[in-house]
Amino acid sequence: xxxxxxxxxxxxxxxxxxxxxxxxxxxxxxxxxxxxxxxxxxxxxxxxxxxxxxxxxxxxxxxxxxxxxxxxxxxxxxxxxxxxxxxxxxxxxxxxxxxxxxxxxxxxxxxxxxxxxxxxxxxxxxxxxxxxxxxxxxxxxxxxxxxxxxxxxxxxxxxxxxxxxxxxxxxxxxxxxxxxxxxxxxxxxxxxxxxxxxxxxxxxxxxxxxxxxxxxxxxxxxxxxxxxxxxxxxxxxxxxxxxxxxxx
Amino acid sequence: xxxxxxxxxxxxxxxxxxxxxxxxxxxxxxxxxxxxxxxxxxxxxxxxxxxxxxxxxxxxxxxxxxxxxxxxxxxxxxxxxxxxxxxxxxxxxxxxxxxxxxxxxxxxxxxxxxxxxxxxxxxxxxxxxxxxxxxxxxxxxxxxxxxxxxxxxxxxxxxxxxxxxxxxxxxxxxxxxxxxxxxxxxxxxxxxxxxxxxxxxxxxxxxxxxxxxxxxxxxxxxxxxxxxxxxxxxxxxxxxxxxxxxxx
Numbered sequence: 001x002x003x004x005x006x007x008x009x010x011x012x013x014x015x016x017x018x019x020x021x022x023x024x025x026x027x028x029x030x031x032x033x034x035x036x037x038x039x040x041x042x043x044x045x046x047x048x049x050x051x052x053x054x055x056x057x058x059x060x061x062x063x064x065x066x067x068x069x070x071x072x073x074x075x076x077x078x079x080x081x082x083x084x085x086x087x088x089x090x091x092x093x094x095x096x097x098x099x100x101x102x103x104x105x106x107x108x109x110x111x112x113x114x115x116x117x118x119x120x121x122x123x124x125x126x127x128x129x130x131x132x133x134x135x136x137x138x139x140x141x142x143x144x145x146x147x148x149x150x151x152x153x154x155x156x157x158x159x160x161x162x163x164x165x166x167x168x169x170x171x172x173x174x175x176x177x178x179x180x181x182x183x184x185x186x187x188x189x190x191x192x193x194x195x196x197x198x199x200x201x202x203x204x205x206x207x208x209x210x211x212x213x214x215x216x217x218x219x220x221x222x223x224x225x226x227x228x229x230x231x232x233x234x235x236x237x238x239x240x241x242x243x244x245x246x247x248x
Numbered sequence: 249x250x251x252x253x254x255x256x257x258x259x260x261x262x263x264x265x266x267x268x269x270x271x272x273x274x275x276x277x278x279x280x281x282x283x284x285x286x287x288x289x290x291x292x293x294x295x296x297x298x299x300x301x302x303x304x305x306x307x308x309x310x311x312x313x314x315x316x317x318x319x320x321x322x323x324x325x326x327x328x329x330x331x332x333x334x335x336x337x338x339x340x341x342x343x344x345x346x347x348x349x350x351x352x353x354x355x356x357x358x359x360x361x362x363x364x365x366x367x368x369x370x371x372x373x374x375x376x377x378x379x380x381x382x383x384x385x386x387x388x389x390x391x392x393x394x395x396x397x398x399x400x401x402x403x404x405x406x407x408x409x410x411x412x413x414x415x416x417x418x419x420x421x422x423x424x425x426x427x428x429x430x431x432x433x434x435x436x437x438x439x440x441x442x443x444x445x446x447x448x449x450x451x452x453x454x455x456x457x458x459x460x461x462x463x464x465x466x467x468x469x470x471x472x473x474x475x476x477x478x479x480x481x482x483x484x485x486x487x488x489x490x491x492x493x494x495x496x
Contacts, residue, residue, distance in 0.1 A: 040368065042290060117368055120288065120433045130434065161459070163471065168456035175427030175453070176420055185368045186378065205423070208416035211409075212460035223411065 021073065025063045027053060029073045036114035038190050041071065042121055071122070075129075078112040079136065085109075086143050091150050095221035098151075099203070099229055106177070106202045110194045113181040137174070144170035148213075156218040157210075169213065176205050200230040269321065273311045275301060277321045284362035286438050289319065290369055319370070323377075326360040327384065333357075334391050339398050343469035346399075347451070347477055354425070354450045358442045361429040385422070392418035396461075404466040405458075417461065424453050448478040 021029050031053055035044045046067050050060040064070040085108035092098045109116065123130045145166045151157040160166055180202045184194065203226040211219055227234060269277050279301050283292045294315050298308040312318040333356035340346045357364065371378045393414045399405040408414055428450045432442065451474040459467055475482060 040372075042369075120365055120430055121290075123434045124288075124437050164456050164459045168453060172420070172424055172453055172457055175424045178430075179423030179426055182368055182426075186371045189372050205416060205420055208412050209420055209457070211412045 021077070024055070024059070025073070028055075028060060028063060028070070029077060032070055033074050033077070033112070033114065034192075036074065036118075037112075040185075041114055041118045046070070074112075075115065078115055081108055081112065082136075082140075086140055092147055093150070093154055095156075095218055096225045098222055099225035102203060102206065103199055103226075103229060106180075106199050107194065109177060109181060110184065110199075113185060116178050116181045117185045119178070141167065141170045141174065144173065151214075151218075156215055157213050158215065160213075169210070173206060173209055176209060177202065180205065196230045200226060203230065269325070272303070272307070273321070276303075276308060276311060276318070277325060280318055281322050281325070281360070281362065282440075284322065284366075285360075288433075289362055289366045294318070322360075323363065326363055329356055329360065330384075330388075334388055340395055341398075341402055343404075343466055344473045346470055347473035350451060350454065351447055351474075351477060354428075354447050355442065357425060357429060358432065358447075361433060364426050364429045365433045367426070389415065389418045389422065392421060399462075399466075404463055405461050406463070408461075417458070421454060421457055424457060425450065428453065444478045448474060451478065 028049065032044070032049050035049060035052060046060060046064075047057050049070070050057045053060075064073065085105050088101060092101050115122070119133075123133055148157055148166045148169065152159050160169075184191070184198060188198075204223075207219070207223055207226065214222065276297065280292070280297050283297060283300060294308060294312075295305050297318070298305045301308075312321060333353050336349060340349050363370070367381075371381055396405055396414045396417065400407050408417075432439070432446060436446075452471075455467070455471055455474065462470065
């Protein structure tokens with residue numbers, strides 16, 4: 001549970017350091033991510049980042065000549081964070097593991113929502129970035145397919161019935177995840193952490209997408225794990241309602 | 249089949265007329281939709297629309313004082329087109345009807361992709377538009393839920409197993425549809441009509457999403473109907489492969 005609720009900032013700083021940024025460049029990149037998330041990449045000029053950090057525009061452009069260089073630097077960090085979040089040392093084998101893993105994935109995507117919410121803006125005219133995104137997306141989809149195939153081996157998921165397949169399922173999950181990020185942007189543009197209710201919304205839609213692929217017991221366990229981690233008060237309420245009242 | 253391939257332009261003109269636009273205002277609005285679709289709302293200034301239409305900026309601002317007024321006018325047309333596309337006089341009862349209906353929906357969404365692809369940009373700071381979009385979205389989701397409930401009555405779909413429900417399914421379909429529009433923008437920003445292969449991509453992902461909700465025979469019929477309407481050459485190939493070769 002600790003990993004689920006760990007502070008966004010410390011994780012970002014850690015990644016910024018390991019991605020090769022320290023000192024002023026690190027501060028610039030991390031603050032840019034926050035401003036991009038809040039206002040959208042298109043709406044944040046270099047001067048605004050400098051004034052927000054109380055440094056001169058010259059100091060900023062000394063480290064990052066153009067806004068594009070700064071965007072690139074934020075994407076270095078995003079790439080590393082998402083790789084860490086998606087790739088696990090041990091495969092998910094229980095509903096509890098799955099729920100914890102997915103919540104961590106949702107939070108990480110949320111921390112870098114500026115990128116996904118500006119996907120068309122960033123990729124349409126940048127062939128190189130489009131290629132990198134396509135590669136990253138393929139890599140992520142491969143992991144998702146492998147995860148679900150492993151869950152079939154364990155007897156938690158049904159095998160796909162052709163011509164349906166786990167690739168299509170994974171692409172639909174990806175689309176749903178990005179749609180959720182967009183709704184988050186529209187509904188709470190200035191949130192600095194996602195409320196558990198928002199994470200539960202992503203979890204519930206993903207659960208619905210996978211529901212009929214899962215064996216009934218695993219589907220129930222996964223939903224209960226999400227509820228226990230994200231809305232324990234609701235779970236308590238449900239349990240209370242279902243428990244016969246002795247005082248009646 | 250005629251309705252599936254009918255010209256985009258004539259339909260837009262028809263709607264523009266019925267939405268109360270004629271003459272120069274109609275020309276301005278229709279050309280704006282094309283330019284917004286191609287370059288994104290954010291990247292098309294009022295002056296560019298005027299110069300594209302070979303009219304003076306003053307002529308344009310005589311009809312639409314600010315860019316916001318012009319955007320509003322495009323949304324009037326979008327709203328009417330989408331209402332017509334989503335609402336049918338007769339409920340979908342066969343796989344063939346369903347495929348034709350959905351293809352028409354995909355094409356209509358595609359014709360107004362600028363709106364969905366700029367959703368965060370348009371809605372984040374505009375409370376009124378956010379409210380209108382939420383109402384429109386609710387209305388569309390209600391139609392989707394009613395459609396699927398009717399397909400349950402007809403025995404083509406399974407009834408939902410709680411806590412999964414057709415609301416979640418419809419929201420996931422909506423998210424998938426909007427994700428597809430974004431990919432279309434990234435991959436072919438300047439396309440003026442969607443290739444059938446692109447429409448089939450949307451159809452296949454929607455089919456995958458609904459697959460396990462459908463009774464097997466209906467699932468097969470729906471996929472075959474999509475293939476016959478969108479990629480008849482592929483269907484012919486599949487049939488050819490499956491037909492034993494007498495010449496061997």
